[in-house]
Amino acid sequence: MRDDVRGWLADGTRLFLSGLDALDDAGFDAPTGLPGWTRRHLVAHVHHNAEALSRLVRWARTGEETRMYADRAQRDAEIERGARLPVPRLRELVRASAAALAADFASLPATAWHNEVVTAQGRTVPATEIPWLRVREVTVHAVDLGTGVGFADLPDDLNLALALDVVRKRSAGGEAAALAGWLTGRVVEPPALRPWL
Known part of the structure; x- marks a missing residue:
């Protein structure tokens, strides 16, 4: 993993999780700037995104195709189900999946980073792109949380x-x-x- 991406990933994950820490449970019901999404939806999405990217890491490691999602409907259904979970459970899940993804990155053999996987948008990319996909999610959604973090803070x-x-x-x-x-x-x-x- 490139050093700049490694740093952005660690900092972006901390930024997102600290944004959650700044919210009380009732704050999760507030809307975001994303159409139809509350903060609950946003947190559920970030959690399931970590799980989906872990599937790509597994693909890179084993060579066995494991797509991020079966289709868009699966992704959307996961987010909707997650948004209905109790807030303490959402907090727990998003932290656990972030830690699991970090562990997956750390344990991926050097040779496997060049293996190709397919993103949710259907792009074929080397596994070296997977951490960047996560950087985008945690940093942009840290802004979307609406806890006072803006792009100027990045x-x-x-x-x-x-x-x-x-x-x-x-x-x-x-x-x-x-x-x-x-x-x-x-x-x-x-x-x-x-x-x-």
């Missing part, structure tokens, strides 16, 4: 990596021209982008 190099990743992903989806016009200052109004979720 390191500049991480914000640059996130911005480049988002531009690449959205450009692949046909939004390159709109982004280029706005980012170069040729278009004043920001483009109407498709939902990220």
Whole structure:
């Protein structure tokens, strides 16, 4: 794992979990900026994302295909079920799955990091990309928790990596021209982008 990604992962996980620590149980019912999601949904998603990425690590280790999710319906159903759990259980699960994923990363043999896996979006990537997938989740969702953390609180190099990743992903989806016009200052109004979720 690259040193910068290792640091971002550790710091981002701490940032997300400390955001949860700052909330009382009633705060989990508050809405987020993500359509239809409360903080409960967000925490359930981050928990299940760790489990899904652990499946990719297992795939890289064993060569046996273990997809993140069977399909989008499975992912959505897991989040909805998780959002109905008691808050103490959600707190426990998200911490345990984060620790389990960290242990999976630590125990992956050096040779297995170059084995290919398939992301939930259907991209074939080397296992070296799995930690970055988790960095995106914990850092962006630390902001989404709405506990006072913003992107300005993240390191500049991480914000640059996130911005480049988002531009690449959205450009692949046909939004390159709109982004280029706005980012170069040729278009004043920001483009109407498709939902990220």
